[in-house]
Amino acid sequence: MTQQPFSRPGAIDLSALKRPAQPTPAPGGGAPRAPGGGAPAGGAPAGPSSYAVQVTEENFQGVIEASMGAAVLLAFYSRTRMPESGDLAADLVTLSAEFEGRFLLGLVDIDAAPQIAQAMQIPSIPLVVAVVDGRPMPLFQDVLPIEELRTALTQVAQQLTTQGITGRHQPRAAAGAPGADGAGAPGAEGEDAEPPVDPRYAPAQDALGDGDFDRAVEEYHKLVTANPADSEAVAGLAMARLLQRTAGVDLDHARAAADAAPDDLDAQTLVADLDLLGGQVDEAFTRLIELVRRTSGDERNTAREHLVALFGAVGNDDPRVLKARGRLASALY
Template structure:
């Protein structure tokens, strides 16, 4: 398959699409985290594959703002080879751990998308980035080895252009009676933590954050791993005694806050550092503030205790 260079044509015209129907409360939209991705007649599933319909098309386009989306148009009934292409693209995209997202469009089930994209035949494949096609449409179904070479060349082009974002994995529902599929991004870090190798876990999370600074889950994982690293081998009673004897010792207070958080005393940890922010000044005050923000990330920015902690920090600062 001939390599096609990236270009920057105009954005996709969505005017042919109807306004998406509202999902039932609590239901996951197709392609959203929590939905099962099944493509090419339900035969292609994975953490980086999504079956695209009118309701999910806009969110898939928005996903291309983070990293490329390989959009495949197929019709199982009219073109079996197009369904094969959909499955193969899904297979290859999964091998890249978020570098690409495979978006599979059954034009029989979603004719309005085909209309919006002016699809005249299948199979057809586009690569989208920043909401726009960045290659010419590819009207063929190359063998999977050629697809792998194509993806590899695209990855090299992305790296050369300084584009290093990655997609977050879609949650794939496990069959009844089986364990849920784990998040593949964190496999190496989880394995390191399970073996007690905190340094390696920190390094693995740092790689994920460097590849995609907007990945809040990876940032939270990094903050938790760093917390474990800071508190390794610390004597809790000695740390508390030192903090009690030196209430304005920033390092002593921060260490006890870390230990409190690790022990599940989240609000105590936050309150200790908020109070220290009130008393400290200059560089020390900024160091405490930054450490507290890191603890917020470790707990999770949507946690109600974090929301209260942020308000308390704002009050202490201003």
């Protein structure tokens, strides 16, 4: 699976999630998924979700405008041409409910709304596009298991947070429900309404948006102290600390220092941090695992703890983290 890169706050860049396009089968190719596993063939993806809307020519502009306050995902699919693309859309409907307004899902049936597909120059289906501040950015172009989708969207949400994009959408009519194809589209809760922000995370997210990483660490630490099981706060704290450690660091200088001193703990962990932020997650993990393998005593323990902190920043359920944990165990024992 193609994974979400991490980057410093600024213009969001989700392009590394883009995957090679899958060939679109001829009409009728592939059997629809059984009830309970996706959407019925020929229809809109099953729901319900208060954070998904069927996109039409009439409400398309409103859906795009909704991205000015919080992220929008557009899922392009066709039950007629590729039933599996409808299954993907159905899984995204399910996940949109889980994320509770962190993004609004717009479902675009390219057979029912071909003009939208043409206007956005859709090369193939399925295609999932993120829209932030009206700017579309491809995420992925293939059918993924729902567990991998959940991991990818969690990483997208984390990156949005680090870049100060913290708005949430108001719940609305569920996809496929009366009003969800137009009247219940974005704007039903008020065109000018400001998307709500979960008040628990607002101080930390505001600090990240301001580039005040010290304050962000402090705010996330309060949340984790109050509820150590708050996975979003734990991940936010790990990312805020990562941004705090690397603020103002010159990558080229740091990499040259690490190359000159391969066993220097501080130099190696700093480059691992920078690699992670640059989207080179596996490289960051490998650097620290090899450092663990070469060191001993307190230095080895420090390198191990640093690596575990990076696991938290990426997400402990991420496949790359699970793989790296196995490699770390081998290096230790």
